[in-house]
Amino acid sequence: MPHIAYLGPPGTFTEQATRILTEGFDAELLPYESVPQALAALRAGDVLAAGVPVENSVEGSVPATLDALAGGDPLIAVSEATVSVQFDVLVRAGVTADQVRTVASHPHAIAQVRGWLAANLPDADVRMASSTAAAVEQVAAGELDAAVASPLAVELFDGLHVLARGVADNADAVTRFLLLRRPGPLPDPTGADRTSIAAVIAHEPGTLTEMLLELSLRGINLSRIESRPIKDRIGEYRFFLDLDGHVADARVGDALSGLHRRCSEVRFLGSYPKADHSPASVPTPVSEQAFQASARWLARVREGGAS
Numbered sequence: 001m002p003h004i005a006y007l008g009p010p011g012t013f014t015e016q017a018t019r020i021l022t023e024g025f026d027a028e029l030l031p032y033e034s035v036p037q038a039l040a041a042l043r044a045g046d047v048l049a050a051g052v053p054v055e056n057s058v059e060g061s062v063p064a065t066l067d068a069l070a071g072g073d074p075l076i077a078v079s080e081a082t083v084s085v086q087f088d089v090l091v092r093a094g095v096t097a098d099q100v101r102t103v104a105s106h107p108h109a110i111a112q113v114r115g116w117l118a119a120n121l122p123d124a125d126v127r128m129a130s131s132t133a134a135a136v137e138q139v140a141a142g143e144l145d146a147a148v149a150s151p152l153a154v155e156l157f158d159g160l161h162v163l164a165r166g167v168a169d170n171a172d173a174v175t176r177f178l179l180l181r182r183p184g185p186l187p188d189p190t191g192a193d194r195t196s197i198a199a200v201i202a203h204e205p206g207t208l209t210e211m212l213l214e215l216s217l218r219g220i221n222l223s224r225i226e227s228r229p230i231k232d233r234i235g236e237y238r239f240f241l242d243l244d245g246h247v248a249d250a251r252v253g254d255a256l257s258g259l260h261r262r263c264s265e266v267r268f269l270g271s272y273p274k275a276d277h278s279p280a281s282v283p284t285p286v287s288e289q290a291f292q293a294s295a296r297w298l299a300r301v302r303e304g305g306a307s
Ligand SMILES: O=C(O)C(=O)Cc1ccccc1
Pocket: 007, 011, 012, 013, 014, 015, 053, 056, 085, 106, 108, 109, 130, 131, 132, 133, 150, 175
C-alpha cells in the first residue's frame, strides 16, 4: 500500500487536510516531524506523496514549505484543500486556567489566538512547537501546561481536558494545504485551476514590473505573490506566484515561456484544481481560440501566404 507523508504527529490540521486530499485513495498516512523531513522522504522515494500546509488567511505563508519547495529536487503540487481552523486549548485533567504557566503550539496557531491568549492566559509563557499535535504530546508528557490544538487532538490522548473550545481571534480563518508529488504526469486542466511557480529575477530596475507584465498581457489573474530572501545574497529575492489557469492553457504556457526568457530561474511548482472550483475568467484576446487563430495566421505568413 502506498505511503503518504504529512506534518505530524497524528492529530495535526495537516493530517486532517491530507485525509481530504487523498480521499478514495488506498494509502497509509505517515507522520513526519517537520515539513522538510516529509519532503525529504518524498524526494527519497520513501513515500508517494506529501501533504503540507502552504498558507493561512491570518498569518500568511508557511516559510518552511516555501523554502523546502524552492530548493532540493523539484516537486509539484497535484491538489489543494482549504480547511477552516478553530482551536481547542488542551490541558491535563484538573489543570485550571490560573495554573497554566506555559502554553505552546505551531507558530501559525499561536498567531491566530494571540488575542485570546492575552485575554485569558496573560501570564503564560508562549512557546513555539513544530506542530499543534506536537504541543499536545508535550502537555500529555507533563512538559508543558497547555496546547493550542485541533479539536481532533484531544481524542488521541487519555487524561487531557478541553480548557477552551472553538478559540480563534478570526472565526473565518482558513489554511490552504497542498498534496505534493515528484514530477510526473500533471492533473488534467479543469477550467478552474491554479499554477504555482517560484521565480528569481535580476536585481535591476524594472525586472519585477516586466515579470508581472508577462502575466497581465495574457490576462492572467495572480492570486498570490510574495518574496522570500535568497539565502546567500542580501537584497535578492525569490518570488512565489500563484496564478489562475493551468500550464496546458495557451495563455499560461505562453506567459511561463516569457518568464523563462526573463528570469534567471523559474521553477514550476504545479498546476492543479482550485479547492473552491472557481473558474478562471479568460479575456477574449487570450482565449484558447484566439491563440490557435493567431498561431495559424503566423504560420501562414511565414509560409509566404496572404495575411
Ligand atoms: O500544526 C498543525 O496542526 C498543522 O497542521 C500546521 C498548522 C497550524 C495552524 C494552522 C494550520 C496548520
